[in-house]
Amino acid sequence: MGNPTHFSLEVPKRAHQLLRDLYEQLSDSEGTRLPLKATFLLSVSMPIVILPIERILNYKRKPADVHMNDAILNGRLADAVDRAIDLHAKVHTAKFFTGSWQYATLEKGSGFPNLAAVGLPENIATHLDSPQALEDARNLSANRFCKILRNALAHGGVLYLDQHGRSCSGAPVRRFAFVSTDSPKKPTKLYFLRIKMVDYRAFLQRWVDWLNEEAMEEILAEDLGLEAPDAEAVTISEEAAEATAK
Template sequence: MGNPTHFSLEVPKRAHQLLRDLYEQLGGSEGTRLPLKATFLLSVSMPIVILPIERILKYKRKPAEVHMNDAILNARLADAVDRAIDLQAKVHTAKFFTGSWQYATLEKGSGFPNLAAVGLPEVIAAHLDAPQALEDARNLSANRFCKILRNALAHGGVLYLDQYGRSRSGAPVRRFAFVSTDNSNKRLHFLRIKMADYRAFLQRWVDWMNGEAIEEILAEDLGLEAPEAEAVSIAEEAVEATVK
């Protein structure tokens, strides 16, 4: 397939296909090969998450802007993205959400720590370990959840973490933390997730996009498969994505 007809739909689908086809061929964190799985997963996820927000949702909510507007290409999909990434509704009600996220915040106080130097603060890691962190993530607005994830991916606000959810130099990467400031720049928002669960989330996200967009003509024109023909269950995806 050449130049995309619907960039925000087709490019995430292509990126996810790369993930499914190539992920298990990459070296893990052990042995002599470079540990590329975490880097590849993170890199591939950028167009999957960012493009629908930047090229559909942005223009759906600001129709006067037109220079990269995919919202007009499929009204059904644009409406679905706008509904799902709701300003107020809890994110756990969205079709793309998986219940494995953890959430915490850090007030700025006299200043934010330099996470590039110190990694994930232990006080935040401990908060994320608590069961309440799962509930706090579920109860974020869908808009806030997607904004944190989008900003972290777009601006490099990502931390590689070990199996315990800590920043430890040289340790195999088993989790990610996505970090974003709020609009006032007075608070840091942290979303933490296991790598296997993040991969399952990406599957759910792509399935959601396809499910909302597909009509017979669109499927034929773009070569898209119906979600039921393509989808791997989230449980199966998580098992398949387990990093050895």
């Protein structure tokens, strides 16, 4: 593959190809072995999630900025991204959403805890265990959901968690928590999105399929060699997905 014609479409597609081809060759996070599957999944997801937001959505909404503007390359795709990552519509209506996310918030009060040192606070973890956390995630605006995920990935706001969704040093990684503030300058609240590794992998598949589907104009598809998503190929059974996450 050469230089991308449409960076925000092709690079996520290439990154996801790496995920499909290489994920099963990595070691599990057991014993003394490094948690390479978790790290690889997280690393590959950065361009998949961030690029369409940074180079399509942001330029679509701020057309005066042009220095890295992929929005002009495919108007249909840019419009679709803008509609899907809606400022007000609930994220569960978006094509890229999967219903396994959990959401919680933490007020600053006298100060935020240092999550790098203490990990996921137990009161937040307990709330994330509740059915309400699933509903709260579904009812986030698509824009808020994507901002939390984008900010966490871009600024290192990610926690590795065990199978119970807790920070536990040395335990196999089975979940992620994505953490973002409500404001970059004077934050008053932390936002938490938690998800199992297996479900995060499924979300990335859905995200890439969504981008490809919205970009399927005849000329672009021919120029870039895009193919319609193969439902049989992209469907991962729960049993198989659980096995790959271990």
